[in-house]
Amino acid sequence: MRDVYVIGAGMTKFEKALETSLKELSGAAVLDALQDAGLTPDQVEAAYVGNAVAGLVIGQEMIRGQVLLRPVGIQAIPIFNVENACASASTALHLGWQAVATGIHDIVLCLGAEKLTHRDKRVGMAAIGTAVDVEATAEAAQAASEGTDGGKPRSYFMDLYAQWTKAYMERSGATPEDFAGVVVKNQHNGALNPRAQYGAELTVDEVLADREVVWPLTLRMCSPISDGAAAVIIASEEAMRRLGANGVKILASTLVSGNNHDENDPTAGSAGRAAKMAYELAGVGPEDLSCVEVHDAAAPAELMIYEYIGLAKPGEGPALLRSGEANLGGKRPVNTSGGLLSKGHPIGATGIAQICEATWQLRGQAGARQVPGARLALTQNGGGWLDDDSAAMSVHILEAVR
Amino acid sequence: MRDVYVIGAGMTKFEKALETSLKELSGAAVLDALQDAGLTPDQVEAAYVGNAVAGLVIGQEMIRGQVLLRPVGIQAIPIFNVENACASASTALHLGWQAVATGIHDIVLCLGAEKLTHRDKRVGMAAIGTAVDVEATAEAAQAASEGTDGGKPRSYFMDLYAQWTKAYMERSGATPEDFAGVVVKNQHNGALNPRAQYGAELTVDEVLADREVVWPLTLRMCSPISDGAAAVIIASEEAMRRLGANGVKILASTLVSGNNHDENDPTAGSAGRAAKMAYELAGVGPEDLSCVEVHDAAAPAELMIYEYIGLAKPGEGPALLRSGEANLGGKRPVNTSGGLLSKGHPIGATGIAQICEATWQLRGQAGARQVPGARLALTQNGGGWLDDDSAAMSVHILEAVR
Numbered sequence: 001m002r003d004v005y006v007i008g009a010g011m012t013k014f015e016k017a018l019e020t021s022l023k024e025l026s027g028a029a030v031l032d033a034l035q036d037a038g039l040t041p042d043q044v045e046a047a048y049v050g051n052a053v054a055g056l057v058i059g060q061e062m063i064r065g066q067v068l069l070r071p072v073g074i075q076a077i078p079i080f081n082v083e084n085a086c087a088s089a090s091t092a093l094h095l096g097w098q099a100v101a102t103g104i105h106d107i108v109l110c111l112g113a114e115k116l117t118h119r120d121k122r123v124g125m126a127a128i129g130t131a132v133d134v135e136a137t138a139e140a141a142q143a144a145s146e147g148t149d150g151g152k153p154r155s156y157f158m159d160l161y162a163q164w165t166k167a168y169m170e171r172s173g174a175t176p177e178d179f180a181g182v183v184v185k186n187q188h189n190g191a192l193n194p195r196a197q198y199g200a201e202l203t204v205d206e207v208l209a210d211r212e213v214v215w216p217l218t219l220r221m222c223s224p225i226s227d228g229a230a231a232v233i234i235a236s237e238e239a240m241r242r243l244g245a246n247g248v249k250i251l252a253s254t255l256v257s258g259n260n261h262d263e264n265d266p267t268a269g270s271a272g273r274a275a276k277m278a279y280e281l282a283g284v285g286p287e288d289l290s291c292v293e294v295h296d297a298a299a300p301a302e303l304m305i306y307e308y309i310g311l312a313k314p315g316e317g318p319a320l321l322r323s324g325e326a327n328l329g330g331k332r333p334v335n336t337s338g339g340l341l342s343k344g345h346p347i348g349a350t351g352i353a354q355i356c357e358a359t360w361q362l363r364g365q366a367g368a369r370q371v372p373g374a375r376l377a378l379t380q381n382g383g384g385w386l387d388d389d390s391a392a393m394s395v396h397i398l399e400a401v402r
Numbered sequence: 403m404r405d406v407y408v409i410g411a412g413m414t415k416f417e418k419a420l421e422t423s424l425k426e427l428s429g430a431a432v433l434d435a436l437q438d439a440g441l442t443p444d445q446v447e448a449a450y451v452g453n454a455v456a457g458l459v460i461g462q463e464m465i466r467g468q469v470l471l472r473p474v475g476i477q478a479i480p481i482f483n484v485e486n487a488c489a490s491a492s493t494a495l496h497l498g499w500q501a502v503a504t505g506i507h508d509i510v511l512c513l514g515a516e517k518l519t520h521r522d523k524r525v526g527m528a529a530i531g532t533a534v535d536v537e538a539t540a541e542a543a544q545a546a547s548e549g550t551d552g553g554k555p556r557s558y559f560m561d562l563y564a565q566w567t568k569a570y571m572e573r574s575g576a577t578p579e580d581f582a583g584v585v586v587k588n589q590h591n592g593a594l595n596p597r598a599q600y601g602a603e604l605t606v607d608e609v610l611a612d613r614e615v616v617w618p619l620t621l622r623m624c625s626p627i628s629d630g631a632a633a634v635i636i637a638s639e640e641a642m643r644r645l646g647a648n649g650v651k652i653l654a655s656t657l658v659s660g661n662n663h664d665e666n667d668p669t670a671g672s673a674g675r676a677a678k679m680a681y682e683l684a685g686v687g688p689e690d691l692s693c694v695e696v697h698d699a700a701a702p703a704e705l706m707i708y709e710y711i712g713l714a715k716p717g718e719g720p721a722l723l724r725s726g727e728a729n730l731g732g733k734r735p736v737n738t739s740g741g742l743l744s745k746g747h748p749i750g751a752t753g754i755a756q757i758c759e760a761t762w763q764l765r766g767q768a769g770a771r772q773v774p775g776a777r778l779a780l781t782q783n784g785g786g787w788l789d790d791d792s793a794a795m796s797v798h799i800l801e802a803v804r
Contacts, residue, residue, distance in 0.1 A: 021537065052464055055457030055532075062454055062487040062533040063786035063793040066659055070535075070788060076661035076675075079794065080493060083483040085464040091482060095497065102504035130457075131464040133472075135423065257468055259478035273478075384465035386472060391465040392481065 001101040005240045005247030006398065008037025008233035009356040014197040014344030017227040018117045022054060026068040026113040029229035029349075033109070034072075037233040037245050041073040044233070045105040048080045048096040050088030050112040052348035052383075053127035057118055068113060083348075085131035086297065087383030088112060089230065090255065090351030090394030096234055097253040106239040112353070113229035114346035124225050128347065129156030131384040131391070154213055158222050160385060161298035162214040167263060168304055169216070174318040176216045180207035181321055182299040183220045183341055189328055190338025192369040197226050197344030221299035226344030230353035248362040251282035251376075252397040258389025270393035271308035271380060278378070278395040279310070286310040289332055289397075290374040291361050293354040295382045296339040306334075309380055309395070328369055336361060336369045347383075351394060354379035362400040375400050403503040407642045407649030408800065410439025410635035411758040416599040416746030419629040420519045424456060428470040428515040431631035431751075435511070436474075439635040439647050443475040446635070447507040450482045450498040452490030452514040454750035454785075455529035459520055470515060485750075487533035488699065489785030490514060491632065492657065492753030492796030498636055499655040508641040514755070515631035516748035526627050530749060531558030533786040533793070556615055560624050562787060563700035564616040569665060570706055571618070576720040578618045582609035583723055584701040585622045585743055591730055592740025594771040599628050599746030623701035628746030632755035650764040653684035653778075654799040660791025672795035673710035673782060680780070680797040681712070688712040691734055691799075692776040693763050695756040697784045698741040708736070711782055711797070730771055738763060738771045749785075753796060756781035764802035777802050 010032025012025050034041060049065030060067060065079040084091040089112025096110040116124035137156075168174055184202050191199030202220070210218035240247045254277040261269035267276065279285055286309065294309070296302040303317030311332065312320040320326060326334040337343045337357035340350060358377035360366045366374075377398045384391030412434025414427050436443060451467030462469060467481040486493040491514025498512040518526035539558075570576055586604050593601030604622070612620035642649045656679040663671035669678065681687055688711065696711070698704040705719030713734065714722040722728060728736040739745045739759035742752060760779035762768045768776075779800045786793030 023537065053457075055455075055463050056461070058536070059458070059532055060536045061457050061463075061529075062485060063535075063788060064485070066786065066788050066793040067535045067537075075789075076659055076672075078496075078657045079486075079659045080497065081485040083464060083466070083485065084481075094480075095482065098504070098506060099500070102500070102506065104500060104504065127463075130461055133465075133469045134460070134462045135425065135469075255480045257478055257481045270478075384468065386465060386468050387477075391468040 003237050004097050004100045004234055004250045006232050006359045007235045007240050007245035007247040008033040009359040010036055011230035011353050011356045012228045013195045014226045014228035016117045022115040023068055023071055025229040027072045029231040030072050033231035033233050044074055044109045045107050046078045047109040048092035050082050050092035050348050052085050052088045056127040084392035085383030086347040087351055087381045087392040087394050088348040090381040094253050094255040097250055100234055100236055107235045111231045112349035114348040115227045116225045117227050125155050158213050162217055165300040172315045172318055177204050178318045179221050179299040180204040182302045183207045185327055186335050186339040186342045189336050189369055190342025193338050196338040196342050198342045223297045223340040223345035226346040228346035228349050230349045230356050232352055232355050248359050249399045251399050252278035254278045255394045258391055261389040266307035266314050270390045274393040274395040275309040278397050282397040289376050289378050291336055291371045291377050292334045293357050293379040295380055296341050333371050351381035358398045405639050406499050406502045406636055406652045408634050408761045409637045409642050409647035409649040410435040411761040412438055413632035413755050413758045414630045415597045416628045416630035418519045424515055424517040425470055427631040429474045431633040432474050435633035435635050446476055446511045447509050448480045449511040450494035452484050452494035452750050454487050454490045458529040486794035487785030488749040489753055489783045489794040489796050490750040492783040496655050496657045499652055502636055502638055509637045513633045514751035516750040517629045518627045519629050527557050560615050564619055567702040574717045574720055579606050580720045581623050581701040582606040584704045585609045587729055588737050588741040588744045591738050591771055592744025595740050598740040598744050600744045625699045625742040625747035628748040630748035630751050632751045632758050634754055634757050649803055650761050651801045653801050654680035656680045657796045660793055663791040668709035668716050672792045676795040676797040677711040680799050684799040691778050691780050693738055693773045693779050694736045695759050695781040697782055698743050735773050753783035760800045
């Protein structure tokens with residue numbers, strides 16, 4: 001296997017962009033990444049395109065990547081349309097990484113794009129709720145998408161998160177204040193990220209006083225409905241040198257599916273397995289990481305993920321947060337981008353948006369949220385839910401090139 | 403790159419199976435392929451799952467493969483959900499082939515599955531019509547899906563095929579009798595295939611007397627609405643020997659996207675490019691093939707494809723058909739399975755169903771439609787339409803192991 005580098009990163013601002021098409025979002029991110037890598041569209045040898053719900057939201061299934069890439073002049077090459085719910089973009093990247101690592105291609109484009117806003121707000125919410133076995137959960141999803149909270153629609157996943165959160169509170173002693181603390185941290189970081197959808201200096205009390213979505217989750221503890229796209233160009237070392245590009249090295253790229261989460265062993269589920277494989281491939285451990293992006297689709301998830309990926313021991317997620325270690329300025333900042341909670345969560349774009357943040361941190365381009373001397377970054381991105389585990393889980397570890 | 407073999411092939415009968423779920427169809431094909439390879443589900447190292455329109459027809463996007471494979475005990479491994487319209491299954495196979503050829507995996511499952519029937523007949527038709535840029539063609543697709551022919555819904559693609567057919571008639575001298583001849587041949591073959599949706603001994607006059615869908619296409623000149631699934635297990639040579647499996651060798655696997663079809667040079671479009679690459683990889687030419695499966699989504703397409711993939715010179719598709727060379731018993735039978743016209747066309751399953759037919763022919767297991775001594779088979783599978791070319795095009799060449 002050859003070494004593979006991210007040599008270009010581009011993303012749109014994440015926001016509710018009702019009037020902006022998926023094509024426009026994708027085109028902006030791709031051109032941004034191409035420019036960052038110093039490439040023209042004709043130099044791309046293959047494209048891997050992650051999107052989760054365009055079929056349900058805008059009626060475009062089938063040939064999503066071809067439709068999105070044509071306007072920026074990318075055609076004729078192999079285009080792979082891949083889907084893995086909220087891990088769609090990571091899955092696209094994992095396939096692109098395999099193609100470069102094995103020598104099939106030298107320069108490939110990986111794109112994640114999603115449009116969730118719709119004139120009917122329920123459309124996006126209902127679409128997100130399909131990241132399950134819809135046949136088996138049709139009734140639950142229907143009920144949730146229709147909303148039970150004063151008529152406000154909400155994602156079926158927030159019901160799932162609420163359920164896991166209650167179990168987590170029991171086993172870890174986590175409190176609603178801890179979940180609010182995650183929000184305070186990530187909103188602070190988001191305020192420093194010009195591409196983040198939200199960002200503010202909040203207090204724990206303000207987050208707790210928010211509208212309740214489903215106990216114990218208040219509104220800001222849930223990732224928002226977002227539109228956006230993120231793209232990376234990845235390349236072999238030889239191609240990177242030839243192009244004179246500024247790359248970061250992909251030390252590990254892993255993808256697994258779920259097969260039952262074990263609450264007694266947080267590292268046994270899909271996130272734990274994907275992370276363990278990634279640490280082994282990269283030859284590093286959690287203690288070596290400079291910064292981390294995790295899949296905080298709901299605030300409590302961030303604390304659970306600390307445990308899944310070995311940042312904290314079982315039950316010690318809340319203690320890690322309280323220690324300040326995960327804050328900007330702390331020993332190992334988590335979700336410097338603002339995370340899904342503050343940066344936004346256009347679901348099929350999220351995995352590559354995490355890679356963009358890691359790339360910028362490792363190149364020293366993260367501006368006001370820069371982690372000084374960042375050398376190693378990990379990203380964790382999960383998608384869907386099936387039989388008590390994430391349906392898809394991907395972890396990447398990247399290293400700065402000095 | 404290592405040699406890769408198809409060591410197991412399985413498929414359901416293609417038919418209108420309104421009461422059968424996509425999960426049931428997929429499970430049957432996968433278990434069939436596993437049994438054929440002599441494998442248990444836990445021996446599969448990764449799965450590549452092609453489906454085109456489950457999001458639009460049954461509301462299942464996001465994690466299609468995980469949902470379909472869980473009931474047969476396949477989980478935890480990497481599962482890739484891929485889409486390329488009617489070439490979705492070939493795209494899944496191409497990725498699986500890459501993974502085995504490059505040494506990432508030794509044994510992988512490639513599945514194509516589709517459910518097009520729905521209580522509301524317009525749903526499946528409308529879904530097929532999305533294999534285009536829906537934003538750009540929304541009005542045309544809407545009009546076609548609503549039907550203009552006595553209120554009968556028809557696929558937008560049959561309007562496209564009618565348009566290409568008229569141009570083809572002008573440049574090749576092909577007649578409606580020729581298109582009916584393709585139907586007569588493929589229906590004859592389908593009658594010999596127990597997994598085919600249709601099959602009958604028809605005359606040219608009977609086909610021409612069918613209900614007109616859109617001139618010059620009559621009903622039997624259009625591939626039907628079908629449900630079905632097809633799966634193959636592919637493996638390295640070492641794994642095949644270790645398992646004592648009966649394999650056929652994949653000499654070439656190619657996938658390209660379109661970039662403008664040139665009517666003056668039939669080999670310049672996506673099918674021509676994909677075939678040329680495949681012939682080069684395999685080190686063979688069209689004259690070496692024993693049998694061929696092509697994407698006859700409408701009857702005239704088969705004649706055009708003869709020219710695209712080098713079976714006939716430009717303009718000589720009709721002459722090749724008239725010569726009887728493509729008939730069972732002819733020099734190089736085409737669509738021995740019955741093709742899409744007779745076997746059926748569950749769109750996301752078709753590419754792997756073609757591979758199943760090639761595998762059975764090369765193993766001498768094709769029963770009454772066996773091509774004696776078949777040694778080399780080619781399959782051609784296209785998907786979607788964008789800017790005057792297929793959006794995705796895949797060609798495979800397989801060789802018997804004696």
